[in-house]
Amino acid sequence: MMKCVYCKKPSIRNLQLSELLGLAKIPRCCAACHSLFQRIQQEDNRHCQGCQKGVSNLDIAQSRYCQDCLTWIARYPNYAFCHRAFFHYDKAFQAWLKQYKFMGDIQLAQTFIVELQELRKRYKSFIFCPIPLSEERIKERGFNQVSEMLKAAGLPFQELLLREKHQTPQAKKTREQRLATPQPFVYQEDKNKIEGKNILLIDDVYTTGQTMFHAASCLFPQSPNKVQTFSLAR
């Protein structure tokens, strides 16, 4: 009997042929829990085309980009803006993330193993690179929530970056403070060369884009072919 990793209730469900044959991952989260999370419609014109933030048509009538993305575009004119995410960062997602990340329920790393398989197809030639935590944060939490999810989904990844000491949590800062935080990442020189390679930076949540752009700017001097970003929610 399988138990749902989120609600911990036994879940009874017949396996599909592809799952029996090992061609598809067996969901570890029950249908009821799964229905709590809202997928972002990929090509919805009510979303910013740079980061998928939900914005009213009026806001993007001119540029199709949200205010945050316009700031980034001005700062990184050569960067192709195409952040993608699976879910809306709503109350349900926040509750899940709290249980996973802050209460340390590591079983939850398995919640989205089925969805994460989509990354294999969508980012075929990419090296997956999770956004790192600082050493202190890893000690305190015991795991990197992104790396654990990729491991659970069987997706190979490389930890190309290191993060220096965490400062004030992003959530406790104003938008202005967040956009002005100093670079917290360093590229790990001893890693495989990424020159000419495609890199996908992966985080759990995307808010202003600050974290992703700090991480991306650490990779640019290594001359990757392309850097793109992905988060579970935004």
Ligand SMILES: [Zn+2]
């Ligand atoms: Zn459940």
Ligand SMILES: [Zn+2]
């Ligand atoms: Zn945007």
